[in-house]
Amino acid sequence: MAPLDERAGVWKGKTGRKGRSQPKGRQVEDSALEEIRALLGAAPRRRDLLIEFLHLIQDRYGHLSAAHMAALAHEMRLAQSEIYEVASFYAHFDLTAGGEAPPPALTIRVCDSLSCAMAGADALHDALAEGMDPAEIRVLRAPCMGRCDSAPVLELGHHHIGEASPEKVQDALAAERIHAELPDYEALAQYRANGGYETLAGLRENGDWEAVQEQVLSSGLRGLGGAGFPSGRKWGFVRANPGPRYLAVNGDEGEPGTFKDRYYLERSPHLFLEGMLIAAWAVQAETCFIYLRDEYPGIRKALLTEIAALETAGIIAPGYIDLRRGAGAYICGEESAMIESIEGKRGLPRHRPPFVAQTGIFGRPTLVHNVETLLWVARICREGPQILSDVEHNGRIGLRSYSVSGRVANPGVYLLPAGSTILEVIAAAGGMAEGHVFKAYQPGGPSSGILPARLNDVPLDFDTLQPHGSFIGSAAVVVLSDQDSARGAALNMLRFFEDESCGQCTPCRMGCAKAVQLMQEPSWDQDLLEDLCTVMGDASICGLGQAAPNAIRLTMKHFGEEI
Numbered sequence: 001m002a003p004l005d006e007r008a009g010v011w012k013g014k015t016g017r018k019g020r021s022q023p024k025g026r027q028v029e030d031s032a033l034e035e036i037r038a039l040l041g042a043a044p045r046r047r048d049l050l051i052e053f054l055h056l057i058q059d060r061y062g063h064l065s066a067a068h069m070a071a072l073a074h075e076m077r078l079a080q081s082e083i084y085e086v087a088s089f090y091a092h093f094d095l096t097a098g099g100e101a102p103p104p105a106l107t108i109r110v111c112d113s114l115s116c117a118m119a120g121a122d123a124l125h126d127a128l129a130e131g132m133d134p135a136e137i138r139v140l141r142a143p144c145m146g147r148c149d150s151a152p153v154l155e156l157g158h159h160h161i162g163e164a165s166p167e168k169v170q171d172a173l174a175a176e177r178i179h180a181e182l183p184d185y186e187a188l189a190q191y192r193a194n195g196g197y198e199t200l201a202g203l204r205e206n207g208d209w210e211a212v213q214e215q216v217l218s219s220g221l222r223g224l225g226g227a228g229f230p231s232g233r234k235w236g237f238v239r240a241n242p243g244p245r246y247l248a249v250n251g252d253e254g255e256p257g258t259f260k261d262r263y264y265l266e267r268s269p270h271l272f273l274e275g276m277l278i279a280a281w282a283v284q285a286e287t288c289f290i291y292l293r294d295e296y297p298g299i300r301k302a303l304l305t306e307i308a309a310l311e312t313a314g315i316i317a318p319g320y321i322d323l324r325r326g327a328g329a330y331i332c333g334e335e336s337a338m339i340e341s342i343e344g345k346r347g348l349p350r351h352r353p354p355f356v357a358q359t360g361i362f363g364r365p366t367l368v369h370n371v372e373t374l375l376w377v378a379r380i381c382r383e384g385p386q387i388l389s390d391v392e393h394n395g396r397i398g399l400r401s402y403s404v405s406g407r408v409a410n411p412g413v414y415l416l417p418a419g420s421t422i423l424e425v426i427a428a429a430g431g432m433a434e435g436h437v438f439k440a441y442q443p444g445g446p447s448s449g450i451l452p453a454r455l456n457d458v459p460l461d462f463d464t465l466q467p468h469g470s471f472i473g474s475a476a477v478v479v480l481s482d483q484d485s486a487r488g489a490a491l492n493m494l495r496f497f498e499d500e501s502c503g504q505c506t507p508c509r510m511g512c513a514k515a516v517q518l519m520q521e522p523s524w525d526q527d528l529l530e531d532l533c534t535v536m537g538d539a540s541i542c543g544l545g546q547a548a549p550n551a552i553r554l555t556m557k558h559f560g561e562e563i
Helices: 030-040 047-061 066-076 080-087 114-118 121-131 166-174 188-193 198-206 209-219 231-239 260-265 269-283 297-312 335-342 371-383 422-428 486-500 506-519 526-539 543-547 549-558
Strands: 106-111 137-142 154-156 159-161 245-251 285-292 321-325 366-370 399-406 412-417 438-442 476-481
Touching (some): 047 080, 047 321, 066 080, 114 121, 114 399, 114 476, 114 486, 121 137, 121 166, 154 166, 159 166, 188 269, 198 269, 198 371, 209 231, 209 269, 209 371, 231 366, 231 371, 245 269, 245 335, 260 269, 260 297, 260 371, 260 399, 260 412, 269 297, 269 371, 285 297, 335 366, 366 371, 399 422, 412 422, 422 476, 438 486, 486 506, 486 549, 506 526, 506 549, 526 543, 526 549, 543 549
Parallel strands (some): 106 137, 245 285, 285 321, 399 476
Antiparallel strands (some): 106 154, 399 412, 438 476
8 A cells, every 4th residue: 555645635636636724614713703702701602592692693793694603603512504594583683694795784673563554554664665775774574563552663773663653763863762762660679669579478488389379270360372271270280290390481472463461561570570480489490481572672671670680689599580582483472482492493383292381491391371471470369369250241250451452542451351342342442543433353363363343242251252263362452444454454464474484384384375375366266265274274283374264264254345
């Protein structure tokens, strides 16, 4: 055999080719790696913190460059493809390829969901797009921002403007109001002065979790994120599984028309936090994760401040509450998709079983609650179950927070007896807006479809709307008038689902896109649409694809003259 240096090979070719000076694939730039390390500081390079790190880069540089993603992959010991697939899943990350110009320094996002569309969002978007220098400011359409009570809404940088107009935008630009505003909320000192955390302290000292669970069950409290599962019953399921256990708060209310969680968090964050800590005590959770939608930057600031205050006061141990930031993905409102996102992954819903009470965050038993549900847990433990169980109306028990928007005089959150009819909800909101006649309504977000005004005596609560092909969901009520098109509203809803489908399953991914195509035809092919609805409802993995057909079916059933 010839000596090593005499043989042909990569290191010494006889064909005139040079040897390889570096490994295959994209190389990590030293400057980018230094910038990433400076951003991450002493933070542990854990896989579940990937989305948090992506936010750090996006906030600092305004986009995610290929160089920074390669450096992040190197620093976290992950494949670059894994960084890319997570970053590209979420709408609030701007990815740029090598040599590609970054986006403008400032972005205006105009909400185009139903309430804002009814209030003129399309014209607002077009006016802003025509009036801005695209090299300096880009104007985008965006899904619901949880501010339907002040439609049309836009986000200028991280500053939200309600009842928006080009003039308001110009005023905000002149004043450099582009950052999130801190809400005027009840801070820890004031909350404790009014008896806050005394209930939690008493339970931690000598409480019986089963007795508390029975209180919650006897109140009739059900999950207020939309599913309506009896809240206390979850605790026993989670406790039945060996620890460690976790608690996860679903603060990603992305259902268009829903803004009740934002309403309560902007006012009484500690009422929610105490309820969360009571539930965590009940299931012996090692950590509480709060998954908050990225559209609530002011609330995030407030929660970070108040969580730090709880740590300083010794009410919780440092790090016990882990606040996680969503990144613009409606699908993460589904509990298993939220858990995937908390783990730093794409928000793809899991196949079930196993259920999250058995196999949740990091494969451990996890209790999942909605923000408003935990607020009621705190009130029930403090005031007794009768605050809900003693309220009866139209044969229904309890209270509901209705997010009301659309053609009403005073949009907002209204706490009413569960089972209030649409006419009672409209009356609480000051009646119809001037010049508008009640025509139709969305009772629980786009997933619930559209019902006609003649169904005005149906109690809006769990289990009462199913006979009509709908459901209450998160009680996101949008009121339509004689000046609105039910057909147009249904198309708006399906476009939302088309954009927000995670794409994991074909029935939802292709079904939503096909539905939007068919619904834009002058005349709907109702037989074909019904076949499509059946496939989506029967074969989709999660509730997005299963419920999306409601808007189509109810429009065909009740508004046939429009299609």
